[in-house]
Amino acid sequence: MTDAVVVTDIRKSYGDLNAVDGVSFTVAEGEFFGILGPNGAGKTTTLEIVEGLREPDSGTVELLGVNPWPRNPELLPRVGVQLQASSFFERLTAREQLETFGSLYGVGTAKAGEMLELVGLTDKADVQENKLSGGQRQRLSIACALVHDPDVVFLDEPTAALDPQARRNLWDVLRAIQARGKTIVYTTHYLDEAEILCDRVAIMDRGKVLALDSPAALVRGLDAPTRILLQPGALPLDTARELEGVDTAAEDEVSLTISTRKPARVLSTLAERGTLDGLQVRTATLEDVFLDHTGREYRA
Structure with a gap:
């Protein structure tokens, strides 16, 4: 390409x-x-x-x-x-904004209608820009760029x-x-x-x-453990820690959280024990990759 x-x-x-x-x-x-x-x-x-x-x-x-x-x-x-x-021109409707931006590039007025349809603003064509919602203004801004x-x-x-x-x-x-x-x-x-x-x-x-x-690819490269969340009390904490394939286990008032790099094995064991009710499985996400590279401290 x-x-x-x-x-x-x-x-x-x-x-x-x-x-x-x-x-x-x-x-x-x-x-x-x-x-x-x-x-x-x-x-x-x-x-x-x-x-x-x-x-x-x-x-x-x-x-x-x-x-x-x-x-x-x-x-x-x-x-x-x-x-x-x-930034938009004052007192112009959504259609007029697009027609004005288009005229700067020699684009005919018919293009404004096509762009309004693309961004879902056809029904707002005759509404002044300052009366649009935040999301509608963002879509209009993108339409002006296109x-x-x-x-x-x-x-x-x-x-x-x-x-x-x-x-x-x-x-x-x-x-x-x-x-x-x-x-x-x-x-x-x-x-x-x-x-x-x-x-x-x-x-x-x-x-x-x-x-x-x-x-x-970035998520795969992180090699982060899978987190399995159970309802509190679904298993005694000591029992959870001793399950084959479990790396760590911790419990609070919200959930019993098991970390593992062998989720299939752990899930099979939990199924045999009948503890799947309310279970959630959370794999790594791009957010985990982001925090791994940039750290977790707050920046204003």
Whole structure:
């Protein structure tokens, strides 16, 4: 596959702060690529360099085969960008917003209706932007980034501050965008979302890429134990610890938790003892991979 984005050893510093410290990755055409990391990891700065909004101190970027910096007018129609903070024209309806954004790229007004349908806002076409809900404004922002039919779409935390229903709705929109053959590069703090949507993810911290692969491959590489949760009192704690295949067992007022790297054996034993009622099995997730690489301390 052809690479839509090629990033090679880019660096960006602000005084003593190395915001981006030797980042390299590629994104194939049609790929859904996620950049994950805690606050201050360098995600947004990396994205802005790739988009051509910032100049790197060193390193190179190729976006659709072209260096995005300095700004290349010929490249702009092929790229769509949705920033963390969305800005719209005042007093315009959803349709008028799209028609205005489209006119900047020479796109006819008919495209606005198509984009409204794509993001599920057809019934809000004549509603002013400031009267839309948060989720509707996010979808409108993405539609504005897509109205000129770009080849690569950059989304910076598109589902931030949305309620669960609005987030799920936006997932469908993002899947529909990729189904059109578009390349998507996005950042998010929602690891469950990245695990479902992304073909590959890069985990960043302190300006560096710490891991890069498909979510499934990263989870497999963690070699984390499976956790089996039973109702409190389902088994005496000492008995649980002595079961074949059990690594550790602990109990609190919520559950009896068994950790094991041989879940089939442990589950078979629990079935023989008739203790499967209310049982839950939890395998490692992308969140476990993320915390393993970046640590668990809180960062403002």
